[in-house]
Amino acid sequence: MTSDEHLPELRASDADRERVADVLRDALAEGRLAMDEFEERLEEAYRAKTYAQLAPLTRDLPAAGAALPEVAPRAAAPGRPASGWAGRIGGEATTRRGIAIMSGFQRKGGWTVPRRFTMFSFWGGGELDLREADFETAEVEIRCISIMGGANVVLPPDMALEVRGIGIMGGFDHSQTGVPHTPGTPRVTLTGFAFWGGVGTSRKKTRAARRAEAEAAREQRRLAREERRLTREQRRKRLE
Structure with a gap:
């Protein structure tokens, strides 16, 4: 067999x-x-x-x-919290590089970011989404080589970021550096070079976080309506 x-x-x-x-x-x-x-x-x-x-x-x-x-879901390591940033650091990297030659690639969802990840794009583009990822170590280097191509790194709002890449008739996006981060989050450093290309960064909340915020906003509106209703009833009783 x-x-x-x-x-x-x-x-x-x-x-x-x-x-x-x-x-x-x-x-x-x-x-x-x-x-x-x-x-x-x-x-x-x-x-x-x-x-x-x-x-x-x-x-x-x-x-x-x-x-x-893997067909079976990955379990948390023994003695390690199952949630929070502490529970997302450690473990074996899923992949260590992404290559786009006249094409594209994407890493997103539940994957494990290695200590060092290399992105190479030539007449193509790649995207790394770190919002739902785990991390091999607390210090991560993402080396971006973009030649007449592009790359984008999506981070959660509270992650530390440092950009050291060099642009030659291209550039690295520094707009997301210096943002206050939550203690204990991994630190991501972007290095490499862009020649007639660009490396962008952005920060987005996960869908789960957006749903939680929407539910909290709905609950606040419900409580406000209930408070107004009780206020009207109290006024009516005083007038009777």
């Missing part, structure tokens, strides 16, 4: 297909795949419907083990 027959016949998501596509792009950039083989595998990756169909596409590549996600 082959190893593929042991894989669960679970449906692959768009994110699963993109992770495999990123492994194939890395292999092309490193000379492990010829262009025709890369195009053939990439087409098969986007057609794949299950994990079992995706697995053979990266089996002979160094990063194949990181191409598919």
Whole structure:
């Protein structure tokens, strides 16, 4: 029985297909795949419907083990809090680089940021979303190399950021530095260079945080309406 027959016949998501596509792009950039083989595998990756169909596409590549996600949810390390920033620091990195050559890549959702992540874009673009990510260490370096391309890093509102990158007919966005951060958050440092390209930064709240704020606002409006109603009733009783 082959190893593929042991894989669960679970449906692959768009994110699963993109992770495999990123492994194939890395292999092309490193000379492990010829262009025709890369195009053939990439087409098969986007057609794949299950994990079992995706697995053979990266089996002979160094990063194949990181191409598919774990089926079981990741548990918190023993003795480590399950929530808060302390519970999100530590563990094995999900991936250590992203390459966009006349294409794009994205890392978002529940992934683990390594101590050092390298972003390379040439006539392409990449995005790192750190809002729901875990972190291998409390000090993270994101090295951005953008040549006639672009990169963007999305941070939560309370994360520390330092930008040291160099722009040559391009630039690094410093607008999100100096923002007050919550003690205990990871510190992110952007380095590298941009040549006819740009590296941008932005801060956004997670969907869960926005929902919580919306629910709190609705509750405040409800309490205000109730207070007005009670005030009207008290006035009416005094007039009777």
